[in-house]
Amino acid sequence: MEDIKYDINTLTLPVIPMRGMWIFPHTVIHFDVGREKSINALDKALLDNSLVFLTSQKDIKIEDPTSKDYYNIGTIAEVKQTLKMPNGSIRVLIEGVSRGVIDSFTDEENFIEANIDEYSYKAEDIVKSDELEAASRLILDDAKKFIKLSPNLSPDMMMAIIDLDDPSRLADIVASYINIQGEDYYSIISKFGVYDRLVALHAMMTKEIAYLEIEESINRKVNKQLNKNQKEYFLREQIQIIKKELGESEDDEAYIEEYIEKIKKLKLKKDSEEHVLKEANRLRNLNPGSPEVNIIRTYLDHILEIPWNKSTKESLDIKKARKLLDRDHYGLEDVKERVLEFIAVRKMTKGAQGSILCLVGPPGVGKTSIVKSIAEATNRKFVNMRLGGVRDEAEIRGHRKTYVGAMPGRIASLLEKAESNNPVFLFDEIDKLASDFRGDPASALLEVLDPEQNDTFMDNFLEIPMDLSKVMFVTTANSLDTIPAPLLDRMEVIRIAGYTENEKFEIAQKYLVPKQVKKNGLTKKQFHITRDALKTIINNYTREAGVRNLERNIQKVVRKAVIKIVESKRKSIEVNKGNLENYLGPKLIIDDAISREDIVGVTNGLAWTEVGGEILTIEANVLEGSGKVQLTGQLGDVMKESAMAAISYIRSHQKDFKINKDFYKDSDIHIHVPEGAVPKDGPSAGVTITTALVSALTGKKVRHDVAMTGEITLRGRVLPIGGLKEKVLAANRYGIKEIILPLENEKDLEEIPNSIKKQMKFNLVKNIDEVLDITIVK
Numbered sequence: 031m032e033d034i035k036y037d038i039n040t041l042t043l044p045v046i047p048m049r050g051m052w053i054f055p056h057t058v059i060h061f062d063v064g065r066e067k068s069i070n071a072l073d074k075a076l077l078d079n080s081l082v083f084l085t086s087q088k089d090i091k092i093e094d095p096t097s098k099d100y101y102n103i104g105t106i107a108e109v110k111q112t113l114k115m116p117n118g119s120i121r122v123l124i125e126g127v128s129r130g131v132i133d134s135f136t137d138e139e140n141f142i143e144a145n146i147d148e149y150s151y152k153a154e155d156i157v158k159s160d161e162l163e164a165a166s167r168l169i170l171d172d173a174k175k176f177i178k179l180s181p182n183l184s185p186d187m188m189m190a191i192i193d194l195d196d197p198s199r200l201a202d203i204v205a206s207y208i209n210i211q212g213e214d215y216y217s218i219i220s221k222f223g224v225y226d227r228l229v230a231l232h233a234m235m236t237k238e239i240a241y242l243e244i245e246e247s248i249n250r251k252v253n254k255q256l257n258k259n260q261k262e263y264f265l266r267e268q269i270q271i272i273k274k275e276l277g278e279s280e281d282d283e284a285y286i287e288e289y290i291e292k293i294k295k296l297k298l299k300k301d302s303e304e305h306v307l308k309e310a311n312r313l314r315n316l317n318p319g320s321p322e323v324n325i326i327r328t329y330l331d332h333i334l335e336i337p338w339n340k341s342t343k344e345s346l347d348i349k350k351a352r353k354l355l356d357r358d359h360y361g362l363e364d365v366k367e368r369v370l371e372f373i374a375v376r377k378m379t380k381g382a383q384g385s386i387l388c389l390v391g392p393p394g395v396g397k398t399s400i401v402k403s404i405a406e407a408t409n410r411k412f413v414n415m416r417l418g419g420v421r422d423e424a425e426i427r428g429h430r431k432t433y434v435g436a437m438p439g440r441i442a443s444l445l446e447k448a449e450s451n452n453p454v455f456l457f458d459e460i461d462k463l464a465s466d467f468r469g470d471p472a473s474a475l476l477e478v479l480d481p482e483q484n485d486t487f488m489d490n491f492l493e494i495p496m497d498l499s500k501v502m503f504v505t506t507a508n509s510l511d512t513i514p515a516p517l518l519d520r521m522e523v524i525r526i527a528g529y530t531e532n533e534k535f536e537i538a539q540k541y542l543v544p545k546q547v548k549k550n551g552l553t554k555k556q557f558h559i560t561r562d563a564l565k566t567i568i569n570n571y572t573r574e575a576g577v578r579n580l581e582r583n584i585q586k587v588v589r590k591a592v593i594k595i596v597e598s599k600r601k602s603i604e605v606n607k608g609n610l611e612n613y614l615g616p617k618l619i620i621d622d623a624i625s626r627e628d629i630v631g632v633t634n635g636l637a638w639t640e641v642g643g644e645i646l647t648i649e650a651n652v653l654e655g656s657g658k659v660q661l662t663g664q665l666g667d668v669m670k671e672s673a674m675a676a677i678s679y680i681r682s683h684q685k686d687f688k689i690n691k692d693f694y695k696d697s698d699i700h701i702h703v704p705e706g707a708v709p710k711d712g713p714s715a716g717v718t719i720t721t722a723l724v725s726a727l728t729g730k731k732v733r734h735d736v737a738m739t740g741e742i743t744l745r746g747r748v749l750p751i752g753g754l755k756e757k758v759l760a761a762n763r764y765g766i767k768e769i770i771l772p773l774e775n776e777k778d779l780e781e782i783p784n785s786i787k788k789q790m791k792f793n794l795v796k797n798i799d800e801v802l803d804i805t806i807v808k
Contacts, residue, residue: 033157033225034198036149040133043083044071045142047100049090052215054202055105055126060321060434064119065093070141072109072120080109083130083146086212102132103220106148113435121434126202129222149222153196156224165228166197172235173204179242182317183207198224201231208238286313289330296338302494306333329431332438333492335446341500342450345409346377354407359396360540361533364781365389368524369404386479388460388505388518391526392639392756394576397506398458405454410502412454413444417471418462426474428491438491441478441498452500460517461507472514479503479520527755528575528643530762530786534568535561542581546588555602557591559584562607570617573763575643575756587613625734628807631726635718636739636761636769637710638753643760645737646715647704650722655698663703666711672742673701676720679746679798680727689727699723714751716742717770717801724802731807737761738770738801746798750774755781762786768793770801 046068053059063072075082085104092099111123130146156162173191177183187207194200205218214234221227252264289310293303309326316323345351351373355366372387389397398414405412420426428439437443445451457479463472477483484498505521507513529537543564547557567587572579590613591603605613625632625647635646659677661670677694684691701719703710717740725732739757741749750772751757761769771779773794779787795801 033159033162033223034151035155035157036151036222037155039148039150041081041106041130041146041148042136042143043081043106043130043146044074045083045085045132045144046071047085047087047095047142049087052086052206052210052212052219053084053105053107053124053126054206054219055128056199056202057206058110058123058125059206060111060121060123062115062119062121064117067094067141069120071143072112072122074141074143075109076112081127082107082109082124083132083144084124084126085132086215088212097132097135101216101219103216104130104132105219106130106146111434115435123434129219151198156196156198159225162197162225162228165225165232166200168232169200169204169228169235172232172239173207175239176207176235176242179239179246180207181315182320197228201227204235205231208235210234286310289313289334292334293330296334298338298494305494306330325431325436329491332442332446333494336442336492336496337445337449337451338497340450341452342410344376344452345407346373348374348377351407355400355403358403359400360537361529361783362396362400362526365400365524365526368522369400369407373408385522386481386503386505386520388507388521388523389526390507390510390523392508392528392575394574394578394580395526395528396576397526398456401454401456401504401506404502404504408454408502410452410454411448411450412456413448414456414458415440415444416458418459419464420462420471421464423471423474424490426471426478428489431491431493436491439489441487442489442492442496445496445501451497452502454502454504457503457505459507460505461509461512463512472517476516476520479505479517525755527781528759529577530759530783531565531568532785533783534577534580535564537577538564538568538580538584542577542584543588546581546585550585550588550592552588552592552595556595557588557603557605559587559605560607563605563610566607566610566617567614569763571614575759583614628731628734630729630731631722632734633718633722633725633732633805634734634737634766635715636737636757637712637715638756643753643756643758645760645764645766646710646718648715648718648722649702649704650719650726651700651702652693652726653698653700654696657695658698660698660700661702662700663705664709665703666709668713669703669711669715672713672716673719675742675744676716676723678744679720679742680723682744683746687724687728693727699726713741713749714739716740717748717798720798721801721805725806728806733805733807735766736768736770736805737764737766738805740770740772740795740801742798748772748795748797748801754778758782758786758790762790767791768804770795770804772796 046063048061051059051061063069071082083104084107085100085102087095087100089099105126106128107124107126109122110125113121115121127150129149131149133145133147136143136145170192174188177185177187191200191203194203201218201224210218217230218227218234221230290307293306293310296303298306310330313323313326316326348370352366352370355369359366368387372385389400391397401414402412424439426439426441428442429436438446441455444455445453448455457475460475463475477487478498481499484501486495487498488495510518510523539561543559544554547554567583568580571583574580587605587610591605594600594603611617625634631650631652633648635648637644637646659673661673665673677699680687680689681694684693690696701722703715717738720742721732721738724730739751739754741751743749754771754775755778758769767789768791770793773796776794779792793800793804795804
């Protein structure tokens with residue numbers, strides 16, 4: 031070691047014995063860690079400084095090695111990357127740092143840990159000499175010859191070593207190129223003197239080069255004697271004999287031919303087929319132990335699994351589809367009609383691609399189940415990709431196959447699962463997409479959801495275009511606000527506002543109760559729930575737009591009924607309004623959730639939320655003060671501006687209202703919207719705020735049985751609002767029978783079910799004076 035000066039430091043590091051693999055300092059490799067102790071050692075390294083000591087096992091068959099079963103000299107390495115594999119093992123990328131020698135072992139039981147003497151150095155610590163220079167040149171010459179003769183090494187590898195000034199690093203990097211065995215590895219890693227290491231490596235490389243030259247000579251002679259067909263036949267026979275001698279059972283050539291045969295049966299386009307066949311033929315030239323073999327085989331397996339030309343026979347029977355949709359869903363007539371239109375158009379155009387449907391509505395209204403019914407009605411397979419929280423573009427397009435653990439994107443994977451190229455493909459919760467440094471999934475979906483482009487969709491892993499034009503894409507969302515405009519432009523929006531009380535009752539009686547009775551092992555004779563009990567659950571336990579919580583409560587009632595039948599051995603259970611609280615507990619929603627009497631300064635507004643419409647109570651108080659305006663209840667900027675507009679309107683009409691002209695100077699105004707923990711925003715509370723303020727300033731009461739919505743201008747005009755159907759349904763749920771709406775929303779009343787219209791009175795207004803005439807008690 032006289033030609034190099036080492037700095038020796040003692041480190042306590044986890045130890046991983048490797049089987050059949052070797053690593054030198056300054057080199058990078060990846061391998062799989064599967065043994066429990068080795069996984070624990072890797073976890074320990076990641077928790078500390080990412081350093082681990084790698085040494086080689088003398089006998090690779092030993093499953094639980096002790097200190098005598100592996101070499102005491104090895105490489106201190108840094109963990110660069112880890113990837114958990116489906117089989118539970120961990121694929122790890124490692125970079126060698128320096129040589130190390132095991133000094134002693136610690137008492138750690140869960141993994142191997144040792145005190146390691148690290149031998150580190152700097153390039154200037156090497157004592158240069160003529161002998162060292164000569165040995166370095168020999169190794170460079172050996173490397174040139176070896177790389178030139180070796181079929182598996184790229185000539186570019188010389189660029190990594192040709193300019194190296196460090197002979198120790200040169201020796202270690204070149205040693206990693208050759209097919210080294212355990213004893214040879216130890217003879218190189220254990221030589222701390224640079225000159226000795228170079229000489230030993232030169233001896234090994236001379237032997238390897240001699241073997242490669244002999245192989246090349248044999249190949250030249252064979253090539254002169256055999257034509258192409260004879261050569262292929264000879265090589266195949268030669269491989270068969272070698273494999274039999276080695277006792278290997280898998281016929282490598284046969285599986286390659288099997289791949290080629292299956293690829294040709296796929297009937298891909300010419301360019302695509304040529305690309306895939308080229309990948310299959312690459313297997314012939316690779317060493318069976320090369321990591322690239324697994325990469326190519328994984329790639330080819332996915333190519334073969336994709337249903338390139340497999341389709342299910344589509345059913346376009348309108349009567350059958352209508353019957354099936356009516357069987358599975360109560361109400362939702364607009365949605366059903368649009369689905370039937372879609373099927374009818376496909377029948378007339380003989381399968382031409384139509385628009386992409388986007389079902390928008392609150393949770394629990396049946397968006398996903400409608401899509402499943404569409405799949406059944408058209409005799410297509412159904413696949414579902416949930417987009418909530420997806421922020422990596424690779425989820426859509428996949429990773430390049432050169433990445434460790436690369437896989438196709440979810441679209442390709444789900445088509446594999448569907449086993450057909452024309453399924454109904456649901457993108458669920460498309461409004462919940464996110465984006466970060468890994469890309470924007472919404473941008474990747476632009477191509478997928480464009481009928482003009484998706485016939486040549488390119489998955490990064492597959493590398494050949496996929497035809498998605500036969501796929502029927504449907505998306506769902508709770509709100510359109512967060513969907514990017516270019517993506518929304520590609521879809522036809524169908525709104526599902528929610529269910530009326532009567533619709534919920536019918537759904538519960540016809541679908542939810544029978545489903546839960548059967549699911550929990552009961553029969554119709556064993557369990558009965560009365561109409562009044564169902565209506566109580568709807569009104570007093572689950573006031574919502576959809577029926578998800580309704581089903582949960584019905585399930586809870588049925589489960590408790592099962593307990594009673596099992597414990598008391600009763601033949602049947604009847605749940606009615608009187609005993610319902612024994613099953614569900616006290617009522618969660620009481621009827622006086624909104625005021626049941628006329629009060630000064632309290633008005634009922636209507637609001638739209640992602641989970642349906644809601645009643646929004648607004649309170650206003652006028653106090654002695656100095657003209658301060660206070661807004662509470664987590665109001666957004668737009669709602670605050672509506673309050674300011676209301677105050678300005680009242681100031682300009684104070685004579686008409688017969689209120690103190692200096693009220694804005696002499697009084698403090700406090701506007702509050704209850705449920706202060708819930709953020710609220712939007713312009714449609716303008717008329718509600720104005721009415722509450724006029725009532726508070728004049729001391730006149732506001733009718734409690736009226737709800738209102740509409741935006742107000744400084745001149746007192748009432749402007750139209752959105753989400754009318756959801757707001758009307760919300761008022762109906764709370765038992766309000768009279769609503770004030772902007773006149774320009776008259777056209778939207780067509781969306782309201784006739785059963786609701788008959789129960790309610792709609793006042794269409796153009797200005798705030800009309801609102802006040804209706805709401806303020808004289």
